[in-house]
Amino acid sequence: MVIVRRKELSLRERLYLPEIARGLSITFRKLFEKPITRQYPEEPLPKDEVTRGQPRLVVKDDGNIACVSCGMCEIACPAYAITIDGGETDRPIEREPKKFEIDMLRCILCGFCEEACPKDAIFMSDELELADYSRAALIYDLEKLKRPKSALQKRIDYVYRLNNRWRKSSSTS
């Protein structure tokens, strides 16, 4: 059983008017305070290397993508957003994707692909905006996913930092 004790109102409170005046003075003071709403398109969202935006493929400094189409990310992806079609290349790594698609409407930005990748080929960028007029346009292919390494460098460093910490703690145990 719960006993709700109601506060006895004082005469001042039961008269309403002084309390109303108090309330009004509070709202009046708030009138002049700075709005905290973000004016979105003009004031973009704050981003840094921790921001887990949409996954992007790294293009190395020599102009080739780092991906070897091993399919690890495809398997790791819990949303089945990634579709890879492997192919061969004359480069020493021998394999590269013929087709690499991420369905951005399915991607849940979990970052598992980034974790799974053995070749540091896919990273979460800080690109957050996603809008188009058709579903087909939001299935990103290789060309739409490629980003120069420099654009992703901050995130790459961050991920390395994280992983190093993990390595250290596991080696001591």
Add this chain to the structure above:
Amino acid sequence: MSPELLEIVVWIVKVHVIFLGMVGVAAITTLAERKVSAWMQYRHGPNRVGPQGLLQPLADGVKFIFKESLVPDGANKWMFRFAPALAAAPAMLTVAVIPFGPDVTLFGITTPFSIVDLDIGLMYILAIGGLSVYGVIVGGWASNSKYSLLGGLRASAQMVSYELSMILAILSVVAISGSLDLREVVMQQKTLGEWNILYQPLAFLLFLIAAFAETNRHPFDFAECEPELVSGFHTEYSAMRFALFALGEYCAMIVMSSVAVALWFGGFSVPFLPEAHWALGIVAFCAKVSCFLFLFLWVRWTLPRFRFDQLMNLGWKVMLPIALVNLFITGAVISFAPQLKSLWNGLVNGAS
């Protein structure tokens, strides 16, 4: 031009200026409502249409006109279409007797700045203003929806309860000024010391509270009461018909503010400048009315809604007795003024 024709022309011009002015102010008030609420809640408010969002009412108007105006299947079609007009018209009619300014002299013509000066202006405002609730009731009933009907019923109960106290509060002022003509009442308050607020503060307070209830504004907006009644009497309304209800509400706010200014705050008289130019008088009136309109918005975004039984308790058990006693004391003081004066003099003389 013959004098009669001239009079008609002047009259037509006045009607247009005042009526369009009021609708314009009502539109601006809708924007002000959104802006004030936003600022009080640390938001920006509408700021996309025009500079600082100033053209927002225009965009709203265009949208209201072009949206589809639905009529529910089970509704009483004619009543449903008629109700918004019935709700908006009384507020617009009452504006006719509001004295917005002193005698205006333009192009050699001198005319009082109000559409008509009725001897019984206050009676007219109360009589016509009281009709606006029919729009709400008819709208609520004709929608054939339980929420609308409840909203309409609440509006009628509320209106009956608060109109009484409001009339009694106004009567107290009428008693001391001895006139039902608003212009006459204003003329008697030429200087700051003559403002009726000094003599009838209690009546003003009662009027203010009743005015909130009469215009269906927070904290007494039981006719629309979103948490319980979806949107109350205008649940089923859309497009311009819905806008008419809102327009009626804002016009009623303007009229109530004007009445309060005219009866208690010296109307168009300028403080410290009893012989000011007429333009200054109009500005003073508008400024005073704006303060009241702001008060309406301010209260709306501060107070929570009352409970319906609290509303009725307040109306019948608190406001009505106080209004009656106030009127009684006012009447007693007026009728026994000579005796009181001599008594006072006797006391003063006896003491000295």
